[in-house]
Amino acid sequence: MATLCPSTAIYHLLFSSLLLFFSCYVSGIPVYGAEEGKDGFHSIPVSSLLPKNKCSASARGGSQGLPITQKYGPCSGSGHSQPPSPQEIFGRDESRVSFINSKCNQYTSGNLKNHAHNNNLFDEDGNFLVDVAFGTPPQKFKLILDTGSSITWTQCKACVNCLQDSHQYFDSSASSTYSFGSCIPSTVENNYNMTYGDESTSVGNYGCDTMTLEPSDVFPKFQFGCGINNKGDFGSGVDGMLGLGRGQLSTVSQTASKFNKVFSYCLPEEDSIGSLLFGEKATSQSSSLKFTSLVNGPGTLQESGYYFVNLSDISVGNERLNIPSSVFASPGTIIDSGTVITRLPQRAYSALKAAFKKAMAKYPLSNGRPNENDMLDTCYNLSGTKDVLLPKIVLHCGGGADVRLSGKRVVWGNDTSRLCLAFAGNSKSTMNPELTIIGNRQQVSLTVLYDIQGGRIGFGGNVGPSLKHVAETSGILQWAVAHGYIALLPQVRVSRSFSALEMSHSHSGQSSELTWLEGEAMEPIEEHAKSLVSSDSSYELDSDESG
Numbered sequence: 001m002a003t004l005c006p007s008t009a010i011y012h013l014l015f016s017s018l019l020l021f022f023s024c025y026v027s028g029i030p031v032y033g034a035e036e037g038k039d040g041f042h043s044i045p046v047s048s049l050l051p052k053n054k055c056s057a058s059a060r061g062g063s064q065g066l067p068i069t070q071k072y073g074p075c076s077g078s079g080h081s082q083p084p085s086p087q088e089i090f091g092r093d094e095s096r097v098s099f100i101n102s103k104c105n106q107y108t109s110g111n112l113k114n115h116a117h118n119n120n121l122f123d124e125d126g127n128f129l130v131d132v133a134f135g136t137p138p139q140k141f142k143l144i145l146d147t148g149s150s151i152t153w154t155q156c157k158a159c160v161n162c163l164q165d166s167h168q169y170f171d172s173s174a175s176s177t178y179s180f181g182s183c184i185p186s187t188v189e190n191n192y193n194m195t196y197g198d199e200s201t202s203v204g205n206y207g208c209d210t211m212t213l214e215p216s217d218v219f220p221k222f223q224f225g226c227g228i229n230n231k232g233d234f235g236s237g238v239d240g241m242l243g244l245g246r247g248q249l250s251t252v253s254q255t256a257s258k259f260n261k262v263f264s265y266c267l268p269e270e271d272s273i274g275s276l277l278f279g280e281k282a283t284s285q286s287s288s289l290k291f292t293s294l295v296n297g298p299g300t301l302q303e304s305g306y307y308f309v310n311l312s313d314i315s316v317g318n319e320r321l322n323i324p325s326s327v328f329a330s331p332g333t334i335i336d337s338g339t340v341i342t343r344l345p346q347r348a349y350s351a352l353k354a355a356f357k358k359a360m361a362k363y364p365l366s367n368g369r370p371n372e373n374d375m376l377d378t379c380y381n382l383s384g385t386k387d388v389l390l391p392k393i394v395l396h397c398g399g400g401a402d403v404r405l406s407g408k409r410v411v412w413g414n415d416t417s418r419l420c421l422a423f424a425g426n427s428k429s430t431m432n433p434e435l436t437i438i439g440n441r442q443q444v445s446l447t448v449l450y451d452i453q454g455g456r457i458g459f460g461g462n463v464g465p466s467l468k469h470v471a472e473t474s475g476i477l478q479w480a481v482a483h484g485y486i487a488l489l490p491q492v493r494v495s496r497s498f499s500a501l502e503m504s505h506s507h508s509g510q511s512s513e514l515t516w517l518e519g520e521a522m523e524p525i526e527e528h529a530k531s532l533v534s535s536d537s538s539y540e541l542d543s544d545e546s547g
Helices: 009-026 031-037 086-105 112-118 346-359 467-472 475-482 523-532
Strands: 041-045 066-070 128-134 139-146 153-155 191-196 201-214 217-231 240-243 262-266 274-278 290-295 307-309 311-316 333-335 342-344 387-391 393-397 401-405 411-415 418-421 423-425 436-438 446-451 456-461 500-507 510-517 538-543
Touching: 153 201, 290 307, 290 401, 311 346, 342 346, 346 387, 346 418, 346 423, 401 456
Parallel strands: 139 240, 153 217, 333 436, 342 423
Antiparallel strands: 041 387, 066 128, 066 274, 128 139, 128 201, 153 240, 191 201, 201 217, 262 274, 262 446, 290 456, 307 333, 311 393, 342 436, 393 401, 411 418, 446 456, 500 510, 500 538
């Protein structure tokens, strides 16, 4: 609650600023760029686009579900000494994309016969970790979250070839509920052999044991892989994979009796903690999300294991690019948690690149590419620039689900001298037209909900920081709090995914209320709020959080 003490002009200014702040925050527009945001641009400090090396999880992150951290971020606790260079990241990303291209190519009508020989091939280099436990008593492991794989596995204590950077090993002899081999009737194999796109491997046997996601979410007889012969670079502190694909052995399928094949995640920035939710905890957010249908990709969706959606067009700075829908129609568009940079068919990428360069025309280009592994080719030198006016990018999906991107979801860079458009063409695809892959860079800080039984995927904003944190990071509000003009209750929170905003006004025994609902313009509410300001007033702010 924000209470304005008796006065005149200063309280009008403070209240107007407070409401303007929230109106901008609700619509995802930074306060310092509110006016620019109206025409598809937003002003943002250049420094905020660079990686952070300190964990600030106290200001963000879900209060429920499994915490998600970036593999090499300061919040991961994986004990890595040095994160990979951009060149290493892009090199691995290219390997993953090339592998996805080749795998999807197997499902075209002329190549289905080859599928049987490659059904143990998967793409790997996920950037996000969750903690999952197996056994009785529980043994905890850091697993890569992967929507492109259906097998969950962890390294076993009996490993012959062991991952050098792994911190934990599953000890089946220490679990009173472990059983060797398959426990799913329709699967007969007791062994698994996983080969990933970068030639990393995990070979071992299946076992069944109790899986614990949270204390209230415990699943007996969960079938997972127990890695005996493992090699490759899965990343520092990584103990295995959490398969969230559509296959029969995936975590989604094996927990369907409780969670109804519903899960959601909010992938964090490197200095934050996100969350992975299942079942009712995930669907509790659905009122604030925009949904698009899951569709079939090449072959059957269940065979391919990926999540396909209809992408119909792209906007840059509120201008539609009017890309023909046929460009995205076949082989289609997948949502992938492991690919970093979004890949577009060359025709779509060329249109996006041209529009982005037009919107950024007043900023100097960065010269050349640093090396051959850097696929980002539209870069700017923003050295000496305090704030940059970035165009927003919107991915228009079927059913009116618009995925709105800004800030770090639009650009990538480790240095102000080279900040690049965070998209690339799928130039190495052998398919025509090329596959579209929506990568995790464009998903960061968004809520993405997978409702497999409902045949849909939802997109929405992430929960924002507390009101106290908002006030502390806003100049005029910081001054107002410091001088006692605004009293803040710490339990009041604001959300980037508001479904409603209410402000109650009391003055001289009379009260009135104004309400904003999702999808309504903020300007009339803002003007009405200003008209309510008087010398003897108090205001209460409430929100319906669902992110």
